[in-house]
Amino acid sequence: MKHFTEEEMIAHYYSEGFSKAEAERHLQACPQCAQAYADLSKLLRSVPASDLPLRDSGYGAQVWQSIQRSLQPYEPKQKRRFYWPRFAYAAACLLFLAGAFRAGRMWEQAHSKPLVAGAEQQTKQRVVLFVLDSHLDRSERLLVQLNHAGGEADDVGFRLQAEAQQLLSDNQLYRQSAAQANDPLLNAALDHLERVLVEVANSGSELTSRDIASIQKEMNTPGLLFQIRVLRARVSEPKTNAHAIPKGANT
């Protein structure tokens, strides 16, 4: 039979360690362990807690009175005070950034918008000039053919009539644009051209050499040809200048 160690008996005395029932059975069965446990219990029971000095109900108040002067009150708004400047600083930074961004945008709009508008306008003008130049070129060729068509075959009249019909609708748009742009020279030339194109396009099923000669005479197509060439020279000049603008230039 294995006897209890002193540690096991102490644990049993304080109801710790192992099964109390098992320990009791062993103590009943083992007189040696039972005697040792009885001695230990007697000894521990003889170690009473020292008598507590009495402290009356006012003891807590006395303790509080003795320590309260050395206690600093907690500051409940300490965190707020700590965080508020940081928050304000962050907000100020954010506001400054927003203001700087806004100012930058405004400055950019104020300075770059005319440039963009100017560039757009310039680009648009280039396109208009290019298209107008093309239209005047086709019109010039038509007038040249018309001026030199006397006595030629009938198929020439047919081709001139087809070309005049195509040019007529474009010319009407250009003339209206020239009128809105307050360009009297261009407007007058296109107006003259339109009347010629109308006559050629609406000259019936066949444009005879007599019809052509009549148009040349009545509509002064040689004079119109001269006007068209002058206009082409004027239209071609800014287009050439525009092409001469260095790449990457702002103005």
Place this chain on the structure above:
Amino acid sequence: MGNDDYMLIRSVLAGEKDAYGLLVARHSQSVFRVAFRITENEADADEVVQEAFLRGYRKLQDFDARSNFGTWIYRIAMNCALDVLNKQKSQTVVPIAQDYDSELPTVQLADRAAGPDRLLLSQEIETRRHAAMGKLTPTERVAFVMRHMEDHSTEEIAGALGIAPNSAKQAVFRAVQKLRQSLAPLWVRS
């Protein structure tokens, strides 16, 4: 009680310092009890009580709302009492007499015996018990006081002392062994 304590703690942390006075009033008796059990000296115990509540106030922001304030301040008081014991150990060692002698500068205990017939035995037991307690290390002393006098479990002792449960158990065991060595002769004589 626990909720009330927590409400008071929140009030203290909100700036109402006087709310801590209510906590002191509620728990000062239990804190004094453990302080006196460990130090076995009224003046030291009073000092421990004050120090414990001072430390508790300063650490109140770290108090876990899930904990019990009574247990929390109890542990602080135990550590304060341990500090007092360690301080005393490191200072001048006062010899503890095996027998009462008015001529020797020894620690002498007040006579709290019930009657004259038990005067001698009680005085002897108290003197030897006190001497035996003086031989314990602070950890053994606290562990024994908590186990034997305050009836705390090994786990609670370990938690309070910040040691492993087995170490707490061994501390109690060593304390009992030392007490047995000091007090056994008394029982043989009686």
